[in-house]
Amino acid sequence: MSEPRYHVILTGEIQPGQDRTAVAARLANLMKLPQEKAQALLQGKPNKVKSGVAESVGQKYHAALEKTGAVVILEAEITEPAAAEPLQPEPAEEATPAAEPALEPMADTAPQESTPYAAPADDHLHPDEVRYCTHCGGEAPRLARVCPHCKRKLPTLGRSREVAALLALLPTGAWGIHRFYLGQWWGIFYLLFCWSGIPSLVSLVEFIVFLCTSRETWDEKHGHKSGSSAWVWVIVGLFLMIMIVGILAAIAIPAYQDYTLRAKVNQTLWEAEEVETEVEAFIQRTDFVPNSAIDMGWEEVGHFSYSSWVMTDNAVITITFDDSMQAIAGETLTLAPYLEDDQLVWDCTGGTVAPRYRPQECRP
Numbered sequence: 386m387s388e389p390r391y392h393v394i395l396t397g398e399i400q401p402g403q404d405r406t407a408v409a410a411r412l413a414n415l416m417k418l419p420q421e422k423a424q425a426l427l428q429g430k431p432n433k434v435k436s437g438v439a440e441s442v443g444q445k446y447h448a449a450l451e452k453t454g455a456v457v458i459l460e461a462e463i464t465e466p467a468a469a470e471p472l473q474p475e476p477a478e479e480a481t482p483a484a485e486p487a488l489e490p491m492a493d494t495a496p497q498e499s500t501p502y503a504a505p506a507d508d509h510l511h512p513d514e515v516r517y518c519t520h521c522g523g524e525a526p527r528l529a530r531v532c533p534h535c536k537r538k539l540p541t542l543g544r545s546r547e548v549a550a551l552l553a554l555l556p557t558g559a560w561g562i563h564r565f566y567l568g569q570w571w572g573i574f575y576l577l578f579c580w581s582g583i584p585s586l587v588s589l590v591e592f593i594v595f596l597c598t599s600r601e602t603w604d605e606k607h608g609h610k611s612g613s614s615a616w617v618w619v620i621v622g623l624f625l626m627i628m629i630v631g632i633l634a635a636i637a638i639p640a641y642q643d644y645t646l647r648a649k650v651n652q653t654l655w656e657a658e659e660v661e662t663e664v665e666a667f668i669q670r671t672d673f674v675p676n677s678a679i680d681m682g683w684e685e686v687g688h689f690s691y692s693s694w695v696m697t698d699n700a701v702i703t704i705t706f707d708d709s710m711q712a713i714a715g716e717t718l719t720l721a722p723y724l725e726d727d728q729l730v731w732d733c734t735g736g737t738v739a740p741r742y743r744p745q746e747c748r749p
Contacts, residue, residue: 390462391443393435395426395455403454410522411453414534427455437462452524544568544607550595558588560625567607576624646712646742649691653704654733654744656689657720664700664722665729674700674722704736713738718747 399408405427413423416434426432434457435446443459450457518525523534532539544567552563561575561584575584595603667681668674675681678696687694692706702720706713719735733747740748 388439390437391440392433392460392462393438393443393446393450394458394460395432395434395450396458397427397429397431398456399427400451400454400456407517407522408454411517411524412450412455414521414523415449415453546595546598546600546603546607549607550592553588553592553595558592559585561588563588563591573624576628579628642712643741646710647744649710650706650713650718650738650742651744653689653692653706653718654747657694657702657704660687660694660702661720661722661731664696664702668700668729676700706738713742718743 399405405424409420409424409427412418412426413420416423434450435443438446440459447457447459517523518532518535518537518539520537521532521535523532525532525534525539531537549563549566552558552566557563559575559579559582561572561579564572564575575588578584663681664675673680675696676698678685678687681696685695689704691709692704694702694704696702700722704718704720706716706718708714710716716738717736718733718738721732721735722729723732724730733743734749
């Protein structure tokens with residue numbers, strides 16, 4: 386039984402997302418056709434590119450044509466069954482001449498050597514190593530600077546000198562973002578030492594060096610480099626997140642500590658109101674201003690939740706905060722009574738406690 390044969394057919398359609406002009410240019414380049422004829426193959430009507438080829442050859446045609454962006458199909462060749470052969474035994478021996486099997490290997494090799502529709506050899510550029518010229522649509526190596534077909538300059542695929550210089554000049558230079566942009570993992574060291582200020586100076590020098598580097602030299606070093614791998618950007622993101630959390634913590638923790646200290650100072654003043662009331666009642670009852678707690682029959686030193694207190698001349702109460710108050714441990718706050726419109730008023734602005742830990746009415 387002979388090997389099945391196939392037809393290679395261009396359907397006249399293009400693959401989704403492809404540009405018809407670019408596809409026609411690639412077909413013209415691959416099949417060595419004028420641009421007009423290549424465009425005629427994409428008018429929605431099927432065209433048989435090659436007939437009666439073996440499956441392996443058909444697959445090569447299919448792969449090569451499919452890379453241009455056109456829609457290609459392989460259609461099995463339909464052969465008529467040899468029903469009359471058993472009825473003619475004499476010519477049966479002559480019906481299979483020796484030359485006929487030789488047509489199959491010739492069909493496999495001939496398109497690759499001499500026809501204009503020859504499929505590319507197995508060493509054809511990998512799709513990841515190919516790009517297409519924006520002017521003529523021709524196929525070019527990914528790292529080429531000039532299109533091999535129209536001889537026009539191809540855009541650089543790598544890292545931009547201007548973008549790298551800008552990243553080095555901005556505050557991002559201290560974090561080594563310009564190095565990550567250039568695909569250099571050792572930008573991590575900029576992150577590690579950004580607190581020292583040294584990376585800022587280094588990135589400023591690099592900004593000048595980048596701009597002074599000639600275009601040719603830059604292209605040789607960075608012109609075709611791909612971006613950093615994903616794990617590098619993950620590390621950068623983690624470092625930045627840690628830095629942001631650290632900055633927020635440096636702001637939030639002291640603010641919270643100040644808040645808790647102010648709350649404790651307010652509680653102390655609230656507890657002192659009871660002492661103030663007792664002193665006011667004592668003065669009204671005896672018409673005498675006590676000079677110590679002993680004058681009122683109390684112990685010399687009193688205690689609040691976060692402090693101790695003593696009374697001195699003219700009923701001045703001096704509160705001294707204990708070690709539980711951290712930043713203001715050992716600091717004092719005084720409550721001094723005075724008459725205003727026949728009313729006893731307590732002045733709480735005295736003492737050594739910093740104003741930010743006092744309530745608004747007790748700040749000097």
